[in-house]
Amino acid sequence: MKCPVCKLGTTKIGKSTLTVDIKGHLFFFKDVPSSVCNNCGEVYYSSAVSKQVYQAALESIKKGSEFEIIRLPKVA
Numbered sequence: 001m002k003c004p005v006c007k008l009g010t011t012k013i014g015k016s017t018l019t020v021d022i023k024g025h026l027f028f029f030k031d032v033p034s035s036v037c038n039n040c041g042e043v044y045y046s047s048a049v050s051k052q053v054y055q056a057a058l059e060s061i062k063k064g065s066e067f068e069i070i071r072l073p074k075v076a
Helices: 047-062
Strands: 011-022 025-037 067-071
Touching: 011 047, 025 047, 047 067
Parallel strands: 025 067
Antiparallel strands: 011 025
């Protein structure tokens, strides 16, 4: 797809690192499936990946984590 930010590049399937802060709980997600613009580097996530990241963060909060590095399992 054409990048909506720079309007010059196109997105390619790849992986990225995502930082999430939920009410002071900080999570770093590694190897997150994403689309990355080959021109400006803007990163886009599918709704399925976004839901998976959010659920993983909530589960970690329930376990008492305030900071965690998470490698995301493959989206079903």
